[in-house]
Amino acid sequence: MKQQLQTMLALQDEINTLVNDNWRAQNFAWYRAIWVESAELLDHYGWKWWKKQEPDMDQVKLELVDIWHFGLSLELQQGSPEQVAEHMLEELGAGRCSAGDFRTNLETFTLNTLASRQFDLVGFTQLLADAEMAFDELYQRYVGKNVLNRFRQDNGYKDGTYVKNWSGREDNEHLAEIAGELNTSAADYSDQVYRALQERYRDLAVA
Structure with a gap:
């Protein structure tokens, strides 16, 4: 913990x-x-x-x-x-x-x-x-949302250029899928989530 x-x-x-x-x-x-x-x-x-x-x-x-x-x-x-x-x-x-x-x-x-x-x-x-x-669930959900918040900021959330819907689904939904596929106990869990979001955003949102 x-x-x-x-x-x-x-x-x-x-x-x-x-x-x-x-x-x-x-x-x-x-x-x-x-x-x-x-x-x-x-x-x-x-x-x-x-x-x-x-x-x-x-x-x-x-x-x-x-x-x-x-x-x-x-x-x-x-x-x-x-x-x-x-x-x-x-x-x-x-x-x-x-x-x-x-x-x-x-x-x-x-x-x-x-x-x-x-x-x-x-x-x-x-x-x-x-x-x-459970605390483990809080950790998983928090890290995912935190990484998504950072990802939004890095991709134009503040100036309005960020695309929130990727292929007809909100980024929160994609995040939930990604988090469910990864090992939350991995030391680089947050980095894995960020990379996965980056790949989906590139392939879906800006396609």
């Missing part, structure tokens, strides 16, 4: 730096982004008592990964990926393991994040348990 955590922290530092060289000094409102993502997550899980709703757990997990991106950014405000990893490992170990009431736990997590303007890592661990999302 420690190596995976350090890898994710390093990747988050890289993507933040790609977007803004001096991102640590900007004091971006990462906690606010977590608040907004939490509301989107609740919509995917379902909360309306006046209509039938079934949790869309794939979308719930995607939103948890987006929250994780912002949470890692908050943690990285405190130091280097190596330093932060030690602290995060302790917090992850303190998290509860049994599933509970997802909506209530999400509200508690969001309130704690807003009140402290920090990442409630223990609360997030509870949400992972509620969603039956």
